[in-house]
Amino acid sequence: MKLRFLGTGTSFGIPVIGCDCGTCTSSDPRDRRMRHGALVEEDGRRLLVDTPPELRLQLVAARVSSVDAIWFTHCHADHIHGLDDVRVFSEHSRCDMQVYASPECTATLRERFAYIFDTRIRPLAGTSKPEARLTTVHEYQPVQIAGFDVLPLPVPHGLMEVYGFRIGALGYITDGKSLPPRTLEALRGVRVLVLNALWFGRPHPTHFSVEEAVEAARAVGAERTYLTHMSHRVSHAELNARLPEGVYAAYDGLEVEV
Numbered sequence: 001m002k003l004r005f006l007g008t009g010t011s012f013g014i015p016v017i018g019c020d021c022g023t024c025t026s027s028d029p030r031d032r033r034m035r036h037g038a039l040v041e042e043d044g045r046r047l048l049v050d051t052p053p054e055l056r057l058q059l060v061a062a063r064v065s066s067v068d069a070i071w072f073t074h075c076h077a078d079h080i081h082g083l084d085d086v087r088v089f090s091e092h093s094r095c096d097m098q099v100y101a102s103p104e105c106t107a108t109l110r111e112r113f114a115y116i117f118d119t120r121i122r123p124l125a126g127t128s129k130p131e132a133r134l135t136t137v138h139e140y141q142p143v144q145i146a147g148f149d150v151l152p153l154p155v156p157h158g159l160m161e162v163y164g165f166r167i168g169a170l171g172y173i174t175d176g177k178s179l180p181p182r183t184l185e186a187l188r189g190v191r192v193l194v195l196n197a198l199w200f201g202r203p204h205p206t207h208f209s210v211e212e213a214v215e216a217a218r219a220v221g222a223e224r225t226y227l228t229h230m231s232h233r234v235s236h237a238e239l240n241a242r243l244p245e246g247v248y249a250a251y252d253g254l255e256v257e258v
């Protein structure tokens, strides 16, 4: 199984519009972070994790010609507002894109993307819209998606709950503030873990700081932990220099074998 990081930035994206900080003006390509997205691949099957605003650019860069299903972690704008870009897949395959999300996120998607999910709304003859089918998943209830055995793992994110997941030896958590005991237990034994981390020092009300993510990584004990969803307040070079062994900063385009 292969994991590709499509976007590893926080909600503003990096560079941040109008910012001249060291990370936003860095010449290191790993300091350019698009909004959050990832791709899990095995034997030609692909599960897309979130549809950020830069989805089209990310899928073109990854040379992706098909996606079998989408997993939404939650319904914040930086994770869903690129959904229209999957229109190309339903048009090519002439079948519905399979979309999976929590009960809370399912309700928001139906409301925010009524033109996609309201089956009464049909495109004019000669035009198209994304065709998709929405399935609600529930915490800790395993579900088969595109041939992957997926275990939905809830984590708190302010007023929202985010659904990370485990697929075999991969644990994937973004936009979390802590790992609830049952989620931590379910992550035990993963070899590759992904955790969100915003910046060093100051705690944030809804996201792990780097220090909190490192502590969570230690609690899980994976061989390798990759950080994603990072702010412009930390550069790739600074992260690399300060992270302990076994914890790495991901970057857009990084591919990891699981």
Ligand SMILES: [Zn+2]
Pocket: 010, 011, 036, 076, 078, 079, 175, 229
């Ligand atoms: Zn986010």
Ligand SMILES: [Zn+2]
Pocket: 015, 016, 019, 020, 021, 022, 023, 024, 025, 232, 233
């Ligand atoms: Zn900046």
Ligand SMILES: [Zn+2]
Pocket: 074, 076, 157, 175
């Ligand atoms: Zn969020």
